[in-house]
Amino acid sequence: ATSEMAEDNPNPPPLSIIQGEVWLWECIAAHLPPKTLARLEGTCRHLRAAASDDALWKASLEHVVDTGGALPLHNMTHRAAARHVHAALEGGLQCPLVYCAEGVSSIDRQPEGPENVIPWSQCVSETFDLTPEMAMQMQSWGREVCHCCTGRPCYWSSAASADGDSDEWLLLRLRARVCVLQSLVLHPYRAWWQPRDEQSKYPVYAPKSMECEFGYFPGSVQNPLGRRAATPSPNEHSEGGEGEKEDLLHFKTSRVSVAHSAQGTSITLDKPLLVLGGHVRVRMYGKQQRQTLVYQMANEFYTCVQHIAVTGAAVRGLVCDTAGGE
Ligand SMILES: [Zn+2]
Incomplete structure (x- = not known):
């Protein structure tokens, strides 16, 4: 032709x-x-x-970007939205996106709260697995050792459960209502100062699997943090009393298995994902590790997380109807 x-x-x-x-x-x-x-x-x-x-x-x-379905733009063209997203992408996709923790399914002791998952723990290194012997040696050299061994936790711990199939969740607020997500990595906590388990390994309180929900979840926000709460269902809408805002789920990742190791488990994406609402709820299913401290109650399962890394870029100027907030 x-x-x-x-x-x-x-x-x-x-x-x-x-x-x-x-x-x-x-x-x-x-x-x-x-x-x-x-x-x-x-x-x-x-x-x-x-x-x-x-x-x-x-x-x-x-x-x-993957927009996670139709984008509910508020009085804005896709042309304008594309400009804002492009500006965000120009800055790279390596920014830490977690701003603070706003809710949690349970806490074992108050200092073991979910805010501990935001910074990287001092006792974790990519080049070695800390042991009590190494910690003693470091201290003898005058080097600081993470205070998690002396009662100042660097991790979040769930309450104890006799059920290895019990679930937990954490609610994190992101730096912006609209973000481009590059990756999410969950690092279970390895209790290097506790007795080794029956496999002669230091206990790693990893969940069995996890998935992440992005959206706006005012129903999961707790004040003060750590008030006991039932696991909220994304399909369940509260009665919506005066001033109450409804939960809005924008995107849910697939469920991935979590390795029984302190190495992080990632949620991998085919393409950077545009997430709306400013919240991520990390759901952790099951518990792999029993408590090893013999003087405490035996046969108790816990989920403990050292760090959750959410990486990407904050998008400024883009207004969506499901972005939530005022
Ligand atoms: Zn530590």
Whole structure:
């Protein structure tokens, strides 16, 4: 067809072929980042006319991020949304996104609260697994050792449970109502100062599996932190009394198995994910480790987490209807 056309007209204006074909422009935009589409738009009036269709910007936005379904933009075009997302991506996707902990299923003792999962624990190194002997040696060299061995925990601990299938959750607030998520990694806590377990390993209080929910979950926010709460269901809506806000689930990851090790377990994404609402609820299913301290009650399961790393970029200026808050 191309050669025939070339015979009819030796210099066919190439744009006339696809001019007016919105679906074709959408296909092209679906392979272009917003910045490139913006540049292309500036090259001629045909392209400027084509790019006035917001569907092109939606396609271009979905080229750079997974929007987790239809984006409920509030009085905003996809063109504007794409500009804000692109600006966020330009800064890279390596920013720590957790701002604070806002809720938890249970706490064993008050200092073992969920706020401890935000910083990286001092007793954890990528190059060695700390043992009591090493800690003593470090102290003899005058080096600081993590205070988790002396009652100042660097981790969150659930309450004890006799049931290895009992579940826990943590609610974390992200740095912005709209974020681009690159990865989420959960690092179970390895209690290097406790007696070794029946496999001669220091206990690692890992859950069996986990999944993450992104959205806005005012029903899970606790004040003060750690008040005992039932596990909220994402499909359950509270009565919605005056001033009460409803939970809004934007995206739920698939459930992944957690290794019985202090090495982190990641939620991996095919593409950076646009998450709305400013909350992530990390659900942890089951418990793999029993307590090893013999002077305490035996046969008790716990979930303990050293660190949860949520990495990506905060998106400023993008307003969505399910972004929650005031
Ligand atoms: Zn520690």
